[in-house]
Amino acid sequence: MDYLRFVARQTASCDAFERGLERARRNPRALTYDELEGLVVHYRRLLHGQALAAARFPGTGIARRLSQLAVAGTHVLQRDALRRRMSLRSLVTRALPRAFRSVLPAVGVAAALFSVAALAGLTLTAVVPEVGSLFLGPEALAGLRRGELWTESIFAVTPGEVASSHIATNNLGVALTAWAGGALAGLGAIWIVLMNGFMLGAVLAVTWHYGMAGDLGAFIAAHGPLEISLILISAGAGLEVGRALVVAGDRPRGERLRDAARRSALVLGGCLPWFLLLGFIEGFVSPAPNVATTAKLAFGLLLETLFLLSVLNPWLPPQPADAVER
Amino acid sequence: MTSEQPMANESSPATVLGLDNVRLQLPLAGVGSRVLAALIDYVLLGLLVLTWWLAGLMLVGSLGLGIGWTVAILVLGSFLLQWGYFAALEILTRGQTLGKQAIGLRVASRRGGQADAGAIVIRNLLRTVDVVFGVPMLLFDPQSRRLGDLLAGTLVVHEPAAGEEPRLGRLPAGWGARQAAVVEGFLRRAAYLERRHAERLARRILDAIRRDDPELAGGAPAGDPVDALRAVLQVGEG
Numbered sequence: 076m077d078y079l080r081f082v083a084r085q086t087a088s089c090d091a092f093e094r095g096l097e098r099a100r101r102n103p104r105a106l107t108y109d110e111l112e113g114l115v116v117h118y119r120r121l122l123h124g125q126a127l128a129a130a131r132f133p134g135t136g137i138a139r140r141l142s143q144l145a146v147a148g149t150h151v152l153q154r155d156a157l158r159r160r161m162s163l164r165s166l167v168t169r170a171l172p173r174a175f176r177s178v179l180p181a182v183g184v185a186a187a188l189f190s191v192a193a194l195a196g197l198t199l200t201a202v203v204p205e206v207g208s209l210f211l212g213p214e215a216l217a218g219l220r221r222g223e224l225w226t227e228s229i230f231a232v233t234p235g236e237v238a239s240s241h242i243a244t245n246n247l248g249v250a251l252t253a254w255a256g257g258a259l260a261g262l263g264a265i266w267i268v269l270m271n272g273f274m275l276g277a278v279l280a281v282t283w284h285y286g287m288a289g290d291l292g293a294f295i296a297a298h299g300p301l302e303i304s305l306i307l308i309s310a311g312a313g314l315e316v317g318r319a320l321v322v323a324g325d326r327p328r329g330e331r332l333r334d335a336a337r338r339s340a341l342v343l344g345g346c347l348p349w350f351l352l353l354g355f356i357e358g359f360v361s362p363a364p365n366v367a368t369t370a371k372l373a374f375g376l377l378l379e380t381l382f383l384l385s386v387l388n389p390w391l392p393p394q395p396a397d398a399v400e401r
Numbered sequence: 402m403t404s405e406q407p408m409a410n411e412s413s414p415a416t417v418l419g420l421d422n423v424r425l426q427l428p429l430a431g432v433g434s435r436v437l438a439a440l441i442d443y444v445l446l447g448l449l450v451l452t453w454w455l456a457g458l459m460l461v462g463s464l465g466l467g468i469g470w471t472v473a474i475l476v477l478g479s480f481l482l483q484w485g486y487f488a489a490l491e492i493l494t495r496g497q498t499l500g501k502q503a504i505g506l507r508v509a510s511r512r513g514g515q516a517d518a519g520a521i522v523i524r525n526l527l528r529t530v531d532v533v534f535g536v537p538m539l540l541f542d543p544q545s546r547r548l549g550d551l552l553a554g555t556l557v558v559h560e561p562a563a564g565e566e567p568r569l570g571r572l573p574a575g576w577g578a579r580q581a582a583v584v585e586g587f588l589r590r591a592a593y594l595e596r597r598h599a600e601r602l603a604r605r606i607l608d609a610i611r612r613d614d615p616e617l618a619g620g621a622p623a624g625d626p627v628d629a630l631r632a633v634l635q636v637g638e639g
Binding site for chain 1: 577
């Protein structure tokens, strides 16, 4: 084919497509159906033109222009798949519980690892109490010797709202890192679960050693159950991603990874608001001396139940095996 | 418009299958431009967080919230900025943070289309891990993807340049696409070349035209050889 004739034929199409694309970029909703159809027809012609130019006239100006317009057009016009638009209600009551149920086995693994690490921390610190100082530091230990929990001195000088915001952002950071760490074949998530479990066991043993375990229990009664659940679920969601990376099964690994990432990110997203609430409770309710321990514990268990009901939604029927949630 | 075709060739870095299974080369961004864009973004993010704190502390009295609540809002706000800056900008601008905009990059789906909000959130939640593992992955992955891109199914591509391409109105007898590519390449760069080099190259091309098609070269105006070349080949822009 004659180069100049090809250029002349393609230039008109390029110009028309460029104008339509600019309008689509500025306000896609302003395009009429006919205009959109025309744009797609030009796009199809352009794609064929750029393929022909790349094969027959490589390196020429028209090949460059066609390629640039094809890339720009693809970005504006193409979607990987039509994802069903979902209302917030459907997202919370259907998609989130289904995603949560799908990562439950991984959450179970995270819980088992956490328990083993907590037991190890408890046992090791009971035998060698110095291990506790690695996590608590000398000042907290000195306080324990005086019969004071380290939390008392912290909340004595830090206003509840400041403590709440720090606790919430710290917990959110841990959860997000645990999830992201799961992408490293699960290793990051496992590390965070083991560290947190070991730390809890060690701290329990140290406070037990100084006869302050009851005070610690009173402090964590309101927020502890939910905090541990949230960390384990975030890490479990991360483990699900790690599992997809290591064990792809009968699906392409990339596809399996993307699916696991979407489901687990939804689970993580479902946990995030609870972290904010948790920060508030840990900053205001947990250190409150005028609230009885039993009340704190009842509140903590109620909160945990509400959380589990919301993310599991027991009223939602199980998804048919052949259904694909997009 | 939707497309569910698989990648044309996983080992060919930039090739995807477009509509009608037509191959399309995506201009993938390499490690250099991506690191540069990220550096710009992190500097801007740092400034943003700093501004947020300074503004908050200056307004502490006028807001009437008290120092405790002000600090709490500042802490939560800076956390949101740190975790949300990249994702929010990429969602709002169809794949561009300010750093990417400055360098001319854009996040795209793995088929070159627009990445959806879910994919953008996922790729940005993995930044904590990619701060350490991202650069080696960008270096070794054939499609220059970091971990976040792998999980989200995204690519980072160069934004197509908006510059005009010289369009030849005629060619000397016997000249084909190869010679046209050389002339167009020269004309595209002529404005950026040193004047004497541009003139020397234009003269050489005019000599070649005189040799192959004396009749066509006969109409060359006197004066600037680059302008003469444009006139001889009836160069337009488009």
